[in-house]
Amino acid sequence: MVFARMRSLCAVLAVALTLGGEGVLALVPAFKPALPPTLPPVPANLPSAPAHTGAHGAVPALPAGIPALPAPPQWADARLNDYRPSKVRLAYRGDTGMAVSWSTHRQLPVPAVLYGKTPAALTSIATSTNSVTYNTSSYYSNHVVLDHLEPGTKYYYLPILGDPLRDVRSFTTAKPRGDETPYTIAVVADLGTMGSLGLSDHVPPGAANPLSTGEVTTIERLGMNKNRFDHIMHVGDIAYADYWLKEVVLGYINGTIAAGPELYEQINEEFYDEMNDITSSLPYHVAAGNHDSNCDNSGYKNYTEAICPPALTGFIGYNQHWNMPSSVSGGFKNMWYSYDVGMVHYVVFDTETDLGEGLVGPEDVGGSSHATDGPLATPSSAQMDFLKKDLAAVDRSKTPWVVAAGHRPWYMAAKASSLCTVCQTAFEQLFNDAGVDLVLSGHQHNMQRSGPLGPKGAIDANGLNNPKAPLYITTGAAGHFDGLDAAVSPYPAYSHFVNDTLYGFSTVAFHNRTHLTHEFVSSATGVVLDSATLYKQH
Template sequence: MLRLSAFCAISLLLLFAGLLGVDAHGRPSPWSKGAAGRWHNDLEEAAPSRELLLELEQQEQQLELDGTINRRAPRAAVTVSASPSLIAKNGDTVTVSWSGVTKVQADDWIGVYSPSTSEHSLYIDWVYVKECETASQGFGNVTFELVNMRKDYGFRYFSGNTVLTQLAQSAPVEFVNKNEPTHGRLAYPGDPTTMRVMWVTNEDKTIPTVQYGTSAGILNMNMSGTSHTYRASDICSPLASTPSPVLFIDPGFFHDVLLTNLAPSTLYWYRYGNDATGWSAVANFTTAPQPGKNTPISFVVYADMGTYSTGPGAVATSERVLSHLDDVDFVLHVGDLSYALGRGYVWEWFGALIEPIATNKPYQVSIGNHEYCHLLGGEKDPSHAAGNGFHPSWGNYGDDSNGECGVPTHNRFHMPDNGNSVFWYSFDYGSVHFLQFSAEHDFLPGSDMYKWIANDLASVDRSVTPWIFVSAHRPAYCSENYMGDYNVSLYLRAALEPLMQQYKVNIFFSGHYHSFQATCPVMNGTCSGTFDKPTAPVHLMVGMSGASLDNETYMNVTWDAFHDQAFGVAYVHVHDANSMYFEYRHNDNDGVAWNMTLSNWAML
């Protein structure tokens, strides 16, 4: 967190003002991110009214037509300034200062706009002026960390939240290089001699290039790749496809470079970009080991993260992961990534949040309901599901993505190509076979995905990868009292437990509920063995990584080994073919809240 400003003792990230929040179970969320790193509860402290701002905009437009005012000119003696006016690089800070206010009202606030010419109602953040310790003296400043969204920013001072007056606005703040390479991330393609590098710029006229080598100072190898994007017309439903500063924004171009002929288990240094658009900072990664029966690996696993704007625990999670980054090989994010819900700038912030992690470790993702579920426009669905997706009568599959239907996720992340894009795929890493599928698609016996899952499990060579870890966003076991989701879990069990039993799957990772829960080794709702002598999979629900926590009660079930409603991160350390260690750590103190040593029932 930033701790700047001598006159306003708060630290700020550019945060979402709360437009479309819903929680994991389809309920309207009362929480929206405010300034100063804290969370506004909109049931108690409302965000500035977009409706009143729209009325003010219309009034000012009419007065401008009448020749009464220039609505973009400074007002009275109140001033708002932003410094510096040119931002050198993504993530740099700007200090917004205000002065000349005779009497600060309790609901005076500063709005953040990108682009700077946006209508009043389309702010993407706000801070209440009263939070500054010098507010009573008529001046103050706040500091923001800006993400390069390839357009400028502006800041406006408003007085009132029931009757609004715009008192002042800053000059625009711009990035020196709007083509700066941003949102860098790695992905493991499934072959230890390869690594995928992706990033974003504002153009596709130059060749995207990665320079790399085995020394930080000698990047003597080059690989070029391809570029692509998506447009508003590619998205399934009108809300997510509506051009607006707070809905669809131009996502830029995604550059995708596959590095090949790498040596396994080797440290490489790299940078991405080109001479025309600029280069990223030099980072490094280590290639995967050759798959092997006793090859140890470690990874982070979590779900339901969000970002600065949509997850009150997301920043702490990213900080905890960064503090343990040297101890793990990659990250497994099991759905519900950004909670953008059609808001393009939230995707921008998610890219910025994970970049320090994802430029050093492969960031493997899967689809969640808030990336995919939709009710319209199924012909645009990149997964090519029939109709408008999976909507069984017994399920609670709605419009949880607000019409995104997986399009942003499909374009922003490139996972192994042996399944169906980001929706389902598998890969071997060390001694583990990983299978990620989509619980938002038809998983019933006879479906295309079910057949793929069955074939993939049947193809695993346990003499090479003795462990099998399966993951999907929705859990097959969770005892929180959300009956709609619990009903879906029963169908997941009925469909997939026979396969998991047949092929001796070791762990099923999931999320969806914003909490943590671990089961005993369980099959058909009954504990089967112990952690040291299991005869069934263990289910680990890791949805506690950032999005607003659940506060529901729990059903009384026999298979619940541990449950917890606190923000945290899970770590997995596979020692050899026979034993692995799992731990769940709380974000607040990094303490281990629950752990488990598990034997491999396929080896017993």
């Protein structure tokens, strides 16, 4: 049965490669370079790769029927390169599954992932037909879910047509719900590309906070520390591809307004390539931010969303790129969903659209961003219905900790106009009533730890010693082209720590059922700049 599926996969891929993907070409963006006309056709039966040792040990032995791997010289074939995986990303799918996603410049008729418990024996295969793009994208997003895995177990995997010497990676499935083994996650928000298309050691007039020469970036520090983390949460504003406009207007990069979609994709690709080492090793769970839709930097200068092709609005790219566990949690696309790891229930919510109750989200039509990105779901109460049902169903005996993550904050030292009061109206009471322990956000480009706060910002008198109210932390200082935002003083009475001068990210260590520790880490030095331990009598 399995081998029959493999033979079928082989046949489909061989046909696609032999035909040069003719049926797919029409969907490739116009600006994408055409293949050189003199390339020889890709052989229908590629020879097997020779047995030699790479970074991950011996080349995996492929099961019979899997498309044969090309010999090294043929990796230079541009046609094959268009099918090779890049920008690999992972997401938990329960404790017995893992969503594996990756990008290819052409459509894969049958996306497939080989996997096994050792790098030399990738003897299982999972497939799908999920290879999608949008009409200005420079790549296809391929999604496959590996299921029937063992919880808390390490697996090796290789997306089809990946280089067996370079592209075999590993992941560990989630700790089962109720497992009280301590673990640590990293949390970032507002993290964009680093280098010539993003944050670098120089800025033009109009931007601020360049890196020092040789400064370790947040992406580099996360990579250096990735083995410490169970998984990573990115609470919105992910690639900052919409900053192409600001970067062109300020003269930071060359380009024209007409070239917007192409520049957008260049930044997108650079960011996800920079993140590949991290996102292919750890589950990477995302929330939607305002910069994850639109192409106009939220209306930079006098440019409006009218300059954006439709495909860059409505969170289309964001929802195609990632594959969060919404289908198994009752959520919606990558906008809202939940998942459990060990003793923690995580719920990711959408502050941009679909607030329900007649409320207009910032990115909804008529919202404060003057955008046209939402609402996205029907009925209009879909997100709130999900949150109420999801939070009511949490078994605190199994997952005593409940963490909620959404992009925009409503408590921090910032201009009043920068606080998402409509989000507060939508979510605050629900989170208080449900006993949410920790609310994570970003959006403002600094890091702030507020106290546990009850309704309308009432300071919980217990502080970190068994408060009833959620602890609010905004961690938006990861770094991107635009630098950091100054916190507005005087700080509110509930403000306990503010960093608006150094780039960094958060970690949250769940020690046991009753104690967690939040830390803010300097990306440049790795030094912990703030540490706070929350005690809850669960």
